[in-house]
Amino acid sequence: MTADIGVTGLAVMGANLARNLARNGYTVALHNRSVAKTDALLEAHGEEGRFVRTETLAELVQALERPRRVLVMVKAGAPVDAVIEELVPLLDEGDIIIDGGNSFFEETRRREESLRGEGIHFVGVGVSGGEEGALNGPSIMPGGSQESYESLGPMLERIAADFHGEPCCAWIGTDGAGHYVKMVHNGIEYADMQVIGEAYDLMRSVAGLEPAAQAEVFREWNTTDLASYLIEITSEVLEQEDEITGRPLVDVIVDAAGQKGTGRWTAISALEVGSPVTAIAESVFARSISSQQQLRSQTTQVFSSGIDEHAPTPDYGPEFVEDVRKALYASKLVAYAQGLDMLVAAGEEFGWDLDLRSIASLWRAGCIIRADLLDTIMKAYDVPASRRPQNLLLAQDFTEAINECLPAWRRVVAAAATQGVPAPVFSSSLAYYDGLRRDRLPAALTQGLRDYFGAHTYRRIDQEGTFHTLWSADRSEVQQ
Template identity: 80%
Template sequence: MGADIGVTGLAVMGANLARNLARNGYTVALHNRTVGRTDALINSYSSEGEFVRTESLSELVESLERPRRVLIMVKAGGPVDAVIDELKPLLDEGDIVIDAGNSYYEETRRREAALREHGLHFVGVGVSGGEEGALNGPSIMPGGSKESYQTLGPMLEKIAAKYHGEPCCAWVGTDGAGHFVKMVHNGIEYADMQVIGESYDLMRSLTGLEPSQQAKVFREWNTTDLASYLIEITSEVLEQEDELTGRPLVDVIVDAAGQKGTGRWTAISGMDVGSPVTTIAESVFARSISSQQELRKITNQVFPAGINEAVSAEELYGSGDSRQDFVEDIRKALYASKLVSYAQGFDMLTAAGAEYGWELDMRAIASLWRAGCIIRADLLDTIMKAYEAPAGERPANLLLAPEFTEAISECLPAWRRVVAAAATYGVPAPVFSSSLAYYDSLRRDRLPAALTQGLRDYFGAHTYQRVDKPGTFHTRWSGDRTETEA
């Protein structure tokens, strides 16, 4: 009997997806460039299901039932193309090649078009949940053709995370849509983590709350409208002590955040489709500046920073309000900023759908993120509700959904106080600040872009439009300064 699916690339994620498939009753053919890794997986986990050992891609393909399904789990970029080039002559029309790594969606679009010419299906699949999710049930965001999903979909839905019995897996759109949705997921994840970090920094710098004390705060916040996976694990990280020194673990971790590129891709792609994902961009920049440690050390000597002791409540508010009130303000500012990051992410998905011809179902996408993935949060149910309205009644931006409009209004005074305190006392809070600026920009009936257009017309004759009549105009700035219609 042929194997149901083949997996090539057996590092942690590939191995765990293979095990997940086997645990769910599928016969999985295994291939890795180093055969020893294949043997190690089979030796350790053969009791979990049926595995087929292969030593080459040709042997892998020969072991599969038709239509063949080959899942690639190698490093994004050139390695994916190398595997595809080797696979292509071995496959027949109708076979399916699946890239479940973090590939850039434009590369997925290119690969899908190229393989389609050879009668092959190429499916870019976004997978979120890390090592544990890959093994026990990730959030899965497949793209590619609808035809390929008819064959592949039931298998992916079976291994996906379940939310109240519903699989967190659904076809999201053609060619690169799956990887695009996963990229936006990761962008929201960047912003979410950064604003959590800013909350931690503000509480420690301005109220004197130590990590172990903050762990209790975040645990309590996880029982509120902030309930989410990231808030939950924040409390666990903050309460962890370092075995070697006895200090809070967070104090001995180097404060330089790494990144694998998906956040940067989201920020760049947001600009490409004309969607202002400012919170995501600021979170990427925050990671970049955290890595400039030597420059920060030099600058700190010139411009000393830091607060030696907690700021009093009187200093923060000019009154006797308790520090607990400021902590509650931070909670509200965190929630409001979190709403903005989701609103920007879904705005970007809407813009990309129009740009690339993807019929993205926003309600379905929100449902995929309710379990298995890193940004799973209770507010996703509210987002789904917002997109359940008939097409003409859905909010133009998630912040305009009634539940979120009410929440933002309630959080706004606290949000402003937190941003003002951060600026006053020199605690960097780029995502808090940019989220608030995004909100304030959206609600303004006039922005200073009118002056920008005037300046562009002055130095570059880029023209402008008027508010009182149609057409495009230019002022003769170096001449008599009369206006002409362009």
Template identity: 85%
Template sequence: MSAHIGVTGLAVMGANLARNLARNGYTVALHNRSVARTDALLQAHGGDGDFVRTETLTELVESLERPRRVLIMVQAGAPVDSVIADLVPLLDDGDIIIDGGNSFYEETRRREESLRAQNLHFVGVGVSGGEEGALNGPSIMPGGSKESYDTLGPMLEKISAKYNGEPCCAWIDTDGAGHYVKMVHNGIEYADMQVIGEAFDLMRSLAGIEPREQAGVFREWNTTDLASYLIEITAEVLEQEDEVTGRPLVDVVLDSAGQKGTGRWTAISGLEVGSPVTAIAESVFARSISSQRELRAVTNATFSAGIDETLSATEKYGSAEDRQDFVEDVRKALYASKLVAYAQGLDMLVAAGEEFGWDLDLKAIASLWRAGCIIRADLLDTIMKAYDAPKDQQPKNLLLAPEFNEAINECLPAWRRVVAAAATYGVPAPVFSSSLSYYDSLRRDRLPAALTQGLRDYFGAHTYQRVDKEGTFHTQWSGDRSEIDA
């Protein structure tokens, strides 16, 4: 039997992608360092399609049709390099190695360049949707050469999620572009989850709305412009009761959020390409501070909110009408902050395209996120429409698209009230707040950066430019304070 593709690394994601491929009519050669895991997969799911059992990478490679396609599904980092090193001597010119894990895009670029010099294709593929998506249809974001996509693409498109019949898979661009787009997807996901958490906290802390009641609120919100996968499952989580204590599950889950690195990478890369992804960065910092439990225990007993903390939630927003108005304000603040996260992520993709020489199609990328992935949301259709024009006619920022500009203006008063309430009553809302500051920074005619430049010139002779004439200038601060042409 000649297999269409080989999969090495059969943990949950690798196994589910292998099953997805088999279910879609492809013969899949299976390999894992532990043969027992291969056998367990075949015993449990061998009926999903045609599989070839192999015990070594040599057997895996020998079982594949040409050009060979080998999907690596191992832990990112050194394990990927190790598998590549073992595979390369077994492959021939034109064969394709695919990395479907959450690898750092710079490592993908390095690997692609190295393997290209050896006449092999290396494709970094962003895969979103978790275990369920891997099995039933994920959002797929492939990079690598266009030539490799011509061979691999039809297979990936067939196993991807579908939105109105359209595959949520398309070639992104060369080398690490696929993993970069997946990284930004995850950064937006971080911000999206954080603002949902902030909305939950504000409604409970300031309006006394308990988790089960909030489940109904989020279900209602899922019928509005907030409709999305994350809003949908938030209702499910908030409704869940703990079997042991009978309390809301969210009250017995440790309030220390984990992370696997992609959000942090997004924030760092934003700094490197000069793109202000403040909402994403604040969401990463929010997870970091949630993990500082010992410090929080000390400061909880030491720090004061500086307000009358004897006020109950019902006294802050006492009447049913007040609560209803506040919930609507939070909904609008959540939507506006969510838009900012998408706007920042897309701006970052534009900056990265300029930095790395990628021609990134924002409309196409938005289309990949409409199904199968974690940030799938109804607003992605509107985002696609915003970028359905030649590049020189597209909005400079997503918030400038007419539909979103109108939405922000409609949300703005509520957004300000929510951020003010959070500050007044001492409830942290870092992404709500930073997103509003981002919006205000964009709309201001003048920013205090002028003073920053003056200070930099004073202590470091870093020079500055003027608003009234061309050139670069320096004030002789330690001399007669005259201005000279620098």
């Protein structure tokens, strides 16, 4: 039997993608370092389609039609390089290696460049949707050469999530573009979850709404412009009771958020390309501080809130809950705007012609950040290039939405500060918005200070060129 594609690495994601391919009519050659895992998959799901059992990578390659397509689903980093090293001598010019894991985009660029010299295509594919998405249709973000997409694209589009007849898969760009877009997707996901957490904390700590009541609030919010997968499942998590204690499950889960690195990579890359993704960065830092449990156990005992306990407490009722909804929506818009702005900066840095409308369309189904507002984002970029907004917040729909939410957003950030509730993404997103809207920022003083201690020069608002003040001499100004 000749297989259409081979999959090596049959942990949950690899196994589910293999099953997805087989369910869609492709013959899939299976390989895993432990043959027992291959046999377990075949025993449990062998009837779902046509599979070819192999015990070595050489057998896997021999089972494939030309050009050969090998999907690598192993842990990111050195394991990927190890599989590539073993695969390359077995392949021929024009064959395709696909990395479907969460690899760092710079490693994908390195691998693609190296294999290109040997005539082998290397495709870094971002796959979002978790285990369920991998099996039933994920959002797929492939990079690599256009030539490789001609062979691989129809197959990926067939197994991808479907949104009203459109596959959530499209060629992103060369070398590491696919993994980069997936990385930024995950960064937005970090911010999205953090603002939901901040909304929950404010409604509980300030307005006194318990988890069960909040479940109903989030369920209602999911019928508004906040409608999204994450809002939907938030209501389910909040209404869940712990079987052992009878308490809300959220109260018995340790409050230390884990992370696998993609959010951190997003923040680091944003610094490198000069893109201010403050919402994403603050969400990464929020997870970090949540994990400093030993430190927090000490500071809880000694740090003061600074709140005057004798001062009258404002009435934080239904109006406050609505304010929180608006603040959540505005902050969410900022996170998306910052992520897309980062993609533009990265495209300029790495030579990618990224289509923001197409990218937004891939996130409408199958992935974690799927949300109704993605249709509105697509609309913002579905215009001639000369009319596309420089920043998503400049699109008319979003400018109007922010203006409508702004008073509530400010009230919520003020309440968080006065009541001692940390809201880093709500606050930093508002500061980002205010930074964009100001016609003049204190950066002028920063430049003056830099010129004073380091002779870094500055520009003037009324003349061309760069200037320096002779601070240690007569303080006259000279043009450089």
